[in-house]
Amino acid sequence: MAVDDDCKIKFLDLKSKRCYRYIIYKIDPKAQKVVIEKLGGPAEAYDAFTGSLPENDCRYAIYDYEFVTSDNCQKSKIFFFAWCIQKPSHLLLNASLLKNSIICGFTCKFRSREYGV
Numbered sequence: 035m036a037v038d039d040d041c042k043i044k045f046l047d048l049k050s051k052r053c054y055r056y057i058i059y060k061i062d063p064k065a066q067k068v069v070i071e072k073l074g075g076p077a078e079a080y081d082a083f084t085g086s087l088p089e090n091d092c093r094y095a096i097y098d099y100e101f102v103t104s105d106n107c108q109k110s111k112i113f114f115f116a117w118c119i120q121k122p123s124h125l126l127l128n129a130s131l132l133k134n135s136i137i138c139g140f141t142c143k144f145r146s147r148e149y150g151v
Contacts, residue, residue, distance in 0.1 A: 035061070035066065035067065035068060036065075036066065036067035036068070037067060037068045038065075038067055038068060038069045038070070040069070040070055041057075041059060041068055041069065041070055044057055044070060044073060045057060045096060048096060048098055048112070049112060052076060052098065052110075053076065054073050054074055054075065054076060054098070055074040055075060055076050055077070055078045055079075055082075055083065055097070055098055056072075056073075056074035056078070056083045056086075056095060056096060056097045056098065057070060057072070057073055057074070057095065057096045058070070058071045058072040058074075058083075058086055058087065058093050058094075058095045059071060059093060059094040059095065059096075060091075060092075060093050060094075061092075068094070071093065072086050074086070080097070080099075083095070083097055087117050088119075089119060090119060091119070092116075092117060092118040092119070093115075093117040094114070094115065094116055094117070095114070095115040095117060096112060096113070096114055096115075097112070097113045097115065098110055098111075098112050099111050099112070099113060
């Protein structure tokens with residue numbers, strides 16, 4: 035799968051210049067490549083990010099999370115999201131998938147609590 039050049043440029047802007055709070059990517063079926071669907075401004079909140087994700091379609095996203103440590107130090111972490119909503123009738127579960135989901139969910143919750151999310 036190809037990636038549009040603009041995706042890389044905007045990610046580097048987010049990473050180095052902090053121009054965006056988040057970037058949402060989608061797969062363009064006609065061009066068969068990953069393209070930018072939405073850029074979130076630096077003042078946008080997490081709720082705006084989650085509200086921009088579709089209810090019935092898959093997306094990829096980058097989110098720049100800023101927080102203050104217990105030492106009163108301003109920090110930032112960049113998170114990658116693979117957003118995929120599946121209806122229960124389409125969900126194929128097996129023991130391995132279930133185990134990996136639980137481990138991933140636990141890790142995400144643990145890390146989010148570590149940073150006070």
